Amino acid sequence: MKKTAIIGATTNPGRYAYLAARLLTDHGHEIVPIGIKQGEVFDKQILNIKEKPHVEDVDTVTLYIGPQNQPEWYDYILSLKPKRIIFNPGTENYELEKLAHKQGIETEEACTLVMLRVGNY
Template sequence: MILGATDNPTRYAFTAASMLDRLKFDFIPVGIKTGEVFGKPILDLRTRPAIPDVDTVTLYIGPQNQPEWYDYILSLKPKRIIFNPGTENPELEKLAKAQGIQVWPACTLVLLSTGQY
């Protein structure tokens, strides 16, 4: 799941969607902007869409905007949350770890390019 997804090609979240698509990883784009990325509609974060079996949440929302989404993110019960550069948040990291969710302070683009995703 890409949290903070956008159809703006100048944003890193879009580049992540492009790489995930090219490498044949399934992903669900979720954000506050409407649009579509690589044939997938961006789900409206404000509706807190139910998404079953989330493996990874890759964050593209700054820490100042994350608190209102803590409960939603944690309710998805992902196996891991990737905190991309600029999204690091010790408070959310602590909450995630307390629920057994892996916390990866890393760059999704680097992980994908080096085969570590």
Template sequence: MKKTLILGASTNPARYSNLAAQRLVANGHPIINVGLKAGEVAGVAIEKPELIHTDLDTITLYLGPQNQPEYYDYILKSKPKRIIFNPGTENPELEELAEANGIECTEACTLVLLSTGQY
């Protein structure tokens, strides 16, 4: 199973990050929810982007590119194996930084990857 950090986690059930959290857990993947507002998604508390998690397989992004720069250090220090840029989160600058640090970057939809067995 692939430990996944959801960056941009939301308690709003209409948000794709919320749906992704539910589906990741349903598929047996352990998750870490990181967001700005307190709460819980799929039985996991949302934490602030303070603690660096270094045992990650994947960071799946649900933040627009305009909101990502303040998280660059957080993401790079976490050293995930890959970053999934979900639709609307594509960011060539972050992709270049990540790849220079040996992190695989994928422009894809976490929900589609899960539903097609490609996660």
């Protein structure tokens, strides 16, 4: 299964990042929640993005932070060396997509929740 870093992870069950963590876990994908919020999501500690935690073997980064908050994390996100970055609705960012493509990282403007539900994750 695909190890997925959830950038913008939260313990708030009303947020899409939380729903993605649940659905990814339900589908058997390993999650690595990363964000500014503290706590646990489905038995995984949310790693503090401010500490730029090193994570190995990331297949997918799924973004849940808006484009206005992404620039300070560009280098960190790209340092994870994912195979792809999913820009969920409201996170689309042409500049980061361009930087990712230069490093051979695939990008998708899509919804992680929908992708999982229809089976094309």
